[in-house]
Amino acid sequence: MPEVGIIVGSDSDLPKLKGCFQTLDDFGVLYDVKAYSAHRTPHLVAQWIKNMESDGVKVIIAAAGGAAHLPGVVASHTVLPVIGIPIETQVAGGLDSLLSIVQMPSGIPVATVATGKAGATNAALLAVSILATGNSDYQQKLRNYRHTMQKSIIEKNETLSKQGIYEYIKALEAKK
Structure with a gap:
């Protein structure tokens, strides 16, 4: 249903x-x-x-x-x-x-x-x-979803710090 x-x-x-x-x-x-x-x-x-x-x-x-x-x-x-x-x-x-x-x-x-x-x-x-x-299952799935979003942002910032702004922008533009 x-x-x-x-x-x-x-x-x-x-x-x-x-x-x-x-x-x-x-x-x-x-x-x-x-x-x-x-x-x-x-x-x-x-x-x-x-x-x-x-x-x-x-x-x-x-x-x-x-x-x-x-x-x-x-x-x-x-x-x-x-x-x-x-x-x-x-x-x-x-x-x-x-x-x-x-x-x-x-x-x-x-x-x-x-x-x-x-x-x-x-x-x-x-x-x-x-x-x-x-529904506690949906509550947990929403928590996991938000955690995954947060993790993605943290990882992107780590990459930005390692690559520097110009290399990071270059990589972003290459994805388009």
């Missing part, structure tokens, strides 16, 4: 959420994914939310671009935590999506993350954090 429901406004948004899917997979979190439009298929959005609730899902991640009404529509149909991912757009680089998702009326909250790859990954991490409130 999935613990997280993920809904996107269009299947073209799915590749932009790879970081979300990969992070949930890395943490061993089961999830269900659907591509339903808040405007074109609102009845399917509502039915999917009911199914997610009856299946025991604990968190919903909703991603949308442009008008980006989907996360708010989802939040209006459930009391489960909803995490909104604003999808970057060509019109305003995702600012339109971000503002649409973050400006929810009082009483219908949507936790909103950044646009881009960081937002997709952070949405998954926030979902795991919510699940971790009642």
Whole structure:
């Protein structure tokens, strides 16, 4: 049974959420994914939310671009935590999506993350954090994840100290 429901406004948004899917997979979190439009298929959005609730899902991640009404529509149909991912757009680089998702009326909250790859990954991490409130395994996995990040930064700084700034920059540029 999935613990997280993920809904996107269009299947073209799915590749932009790879970081979300990969992070949930890395943490061993089961999830269900659907591509339903808040405007074109609102009845399917509502039915999917009911199914997610009856299946025991604990968190919903909703991603949308442009008008980006989907996360708010989802939040209006459930009391489960909803995490909104604003999808970057060509019109305003995702600012339109971000503002649409973050400006929810009082009483219908949507936790909103950044646009881009960081937002997709952070949405998954926030979902795991919510699940971790009642699951010590997820708590430990989050601690391990952060420890690994810290270790990576320490190792990079050790390399920087050994190589010096110019060699380090040269190595960074060679990776591009």
